[in-house]
Amino acid sequence: MGGVVQAWVTGWVVSRGAAAPEREPWGFTVDVGQVAQVSRHVFDALGDDVDEAVVRKVAGGVTGAGVWLKVFQDPQVAGGWLGEGWWVDPEPGYLMTVPLTAHSERPAAPGGYRLRAWSVGGVTRVLVAAPDGSLAARGQVAPTGATAVFDQIETVAAHRRRGLGSVVMRTLEAAAARTGAQTGVLAGTPAGRGLYEALGWHVEAPLTSAKFVGPDAG
Missing domain, CATH: 3.40.630.30 (Gcn5-related N-acetyltransferase (GNAT))
Structure with missing residues (x-):
């Protein structure tokens, strides 16, 4: 589905009251303005189209705690691309859509x-x-x-x-x-996936969520 990541980012900032997304060559940056989530970098490629080198480069440029990455790839894959200081949620999320x-x-x-x-x-x-x-x-x-x-x-x-x-x-x-x-979009958890699929939702890609906590965070 073309543009599904942009659709998700656009709606998410409205839902959460975040800043308008800034377009990047690889996706989007969103300022959230919370201690636990200062900002987030969202890559717009899905699955096998995600570029490991690009993710590594963006992750390597993050130095402040509270910055998140959203990568549409399995955590077991994308987690290995991140260096010291990153906490990676071991459970995958799921980018999902449904016709309305x-x-x-x-x-x-x-x-x-x-x-x-x-x-x-x-x-x-x-x-x-x-x-x-x-x-x-x-x-x-x-x-x-x-x-x-x-x-x-x-x-x-x-x-x-x-x-x-x-x-x-x-x-x-x-x-x-x-x-x-005409189309619903969400980022679901493993616990919610069964409900959404029972209601007709379809998985577009897995989702890795990672947070920079700093190299000295233990």
């Missing part, structure tokens, strides 16, 4: 749960509250034209296996489709 249809319907929450959705600043958020009012599940989506980025999808452990993840995703898909978005 205008007739997507908003589902109902299971009995006792309360479902609410609202939009602020171009981002639609969904909350599923448990019968006691505590958080059960949540998520958000940032449509940016033809694509929409799904983000921060979460189901609290005590409320899993009750269909709440599907309720959140279907609600967000319907909201995105109503804006005219």
Whole structure:
């Protein structure tokens, strides 16, 4: 799928309130402005098209703690390209997409749960509250034209296996489709991949997440 990385970056910065991405010869740099994530470098090649030499060069130029790399390759491969001072998440992420249809319907929450959705600043958020009012599940989506980025999808452990993840995703898909978005994009975890695939999402590439912690971080 052409442009899927750019679509993900564009929607992610809207979802998280980050700075507009800066185009690089190899991808994008995004300033996030948090202690744990000052900025991130996102490479726009996928899978076997990722250039090891380019990743090594960009990683070698990072000297400040809190800078992240996002490389669309398996961590067992891309992790070996990074030098001293890098923490690499051993679990792969997954860049995933799904077609969105205008007739997507908003589902109902299971009995006792309360479902609410609202939009602020171009981002639609969904909350599923448990019968006691505590958080059960949540998520958000940032449509940016033809694509929409799904983000921060979460189901609290005590409320899993009750269909709440599907309720959140279907609600967000319907909201995105109503804006005219035709394709959904997300970066999923191994824990979420099964849910997304059951809902029709397709893996485009694995994802390595790495954070520079400094050579003396232990």
